[in-house]
Amino acid sequence: MITDVNPFVYSRPLAPDDIIDRDEETHRLLAAAVGGHYVRLYAPRKYGKTSLLGRVLRDGERQEGMIPVLVDLYGVLSIADVAIRFERAYARQLKGRTRARIEEFLQSTGLGLSLGALGIGARLQLEPRADPLPALHTLLDLPLRLEEGGSFRALIVLDEFQDITKVKDMDALLRSHIQFQGEVASFVFAGSEPGLMRELFEDRERPLYGQAVPMRLERLGDADIAAYVAERFRSTGRSAGEAVNPLLAAAQGHPQRTMLLAHRLWELVPPGATATLSHWASAHAGALGELQPEFDANWRRLSTNEQKALRAVVAGDGSPYRRPVLEQLDAPKSSIRAALSQLLARALVEQRGEEYVLVDPLFAEWVRGLRGTGDATS
Incomplete structure (x- = not known):
């Protein structure tokens, strides 16, 4: 039996007890949830966002009696995708009498919903033309059903939330439900692309404008x-x-x-x-x-101007507009500025005061190593 096991896990989300620090962030998210506030949490990819959310959900259940629900929205493209993700999230996390009561209700709707093995996904496979929208409306209303059983509050985390922008009018549909659930549920909208998250919550024309308190997950100390x-x-x-x-x-x-x-x-x-x-x-x-x-x-997916912008950030030690750097890269300042805007929106680069830095320090080392290899703009 192997007993000498490497204690450093990097290929998957960590268990709540294995997270480095994050005590303050956990407390802030729990305090907001108990207070009935909605939060939008932003963190670049691989920043431990999902691990933190797992800890918050665990502590919310243990310490505050909340019903934890984690819905992973990564890669959703349709109403059907979203409905399946919500149904499976409730199936994974509801327990005991609450689960039995919700299962009975779902089956009574006649919409093909179930917390068991055969749910809305199975129905849509058998009936591809079935409309998933009624099922999604029912699932989005479940926090009200949970409250009817005397539960304290549901804590619902919507991870990779920015991907709902790929589903037409999904933010409007979601708002039409959550606006009536403030007394029974708290929501955390978690995302990894700041540009899309700002678009969803800071654009006055979007349905979720101003609907959640912003919180950014910072680097570890x-x-x-x-x-x-x-x-x-x-x-x-x-x-x-x-x-x-x-x-x-x-x-x-x-x-x-x-x-x-x-x-x-x-x-x-x-x-x-x-x-x-x-x-x-x-x-x-x-x-x-x-x-x-x-x-x-990742490098080859970038445009030439984005590659030059990353090279400029690294070569300029955080100051991408230095004249010698721009001349060496044959890059106008305007094109670097436009490219940096895109890189900031996708969280490949972050700004600290007047300086810029690549979010991934090892990628920055790799980019630095491209100098002189002939691959800088390939």
Whole structure:
């Protein structure tokens, strides 16, 4: 039996007890939920957003008696997709008498809804022309049904919420229901693309304008990362030693990249040993090698101007409009400014005061390495 297991998980959302810090963010989200406020949470991809939401849902149920519901909307393209996601979310998370009561109600509607194996998805497969809209209306009204049974409040998290922009008038449909549920449900609208999230909640012409309190998930603090890494090494009979500081410098508070680098480092340190700078150099190189195909694919999806803008940010140390940099890249300032606007909207770049930085610090290293390779605008 394998007992010496790497404690650093980077390929999937973390269990609530394995998250680095995030105590303040958890408290803020729970306080808003208990107070009946709707929140829109933004975080770049791989920032631990889903892991945090899992912790909030767990603590909301344990500490506040709330009914937790997580709906993953990633990749939805139609009303049918959204209906299936809501039905499966309730199926996964409702329990006991509440589940039995809701299941009885759903089956009584005659719409093909069920918390069991055969639900609206099965019906739509058998009857492709069936209209899923009545089923979705019913599912969106379920918080009112939950309240009828004496439950305190539902906490409903809609993850990757920006993808509803691909479903015509979905935000209007959603608002027509949630505007009447403030006394029985709290919603967290979580997304990873700031441009689309702003469009949904800050455009006066959109139905959800002003409907949720904004909250951004920030990078992790170095002190929290250092304590976490040191403790995990220690609990598995190792020491992180002098590798901690270069790990912090490379990760720059990025949650998933922190876990990847720590995972790689741990793999190289034998039981009972202490990590050295040599271990760190090998771990760092291994992580960059693992990410090479991902970075190359992401790079080739960018336009030429977006590639130049990323090169300008990196070469200019956060100041992309420096004349020597623009001249070297043969890029007008106006084209870099326009490209940066797009990159900011997609959370590939973030702005800190007057400076810009790539969200992914390891991608920034990779982009820096393109200089002189001939691939800068390929």
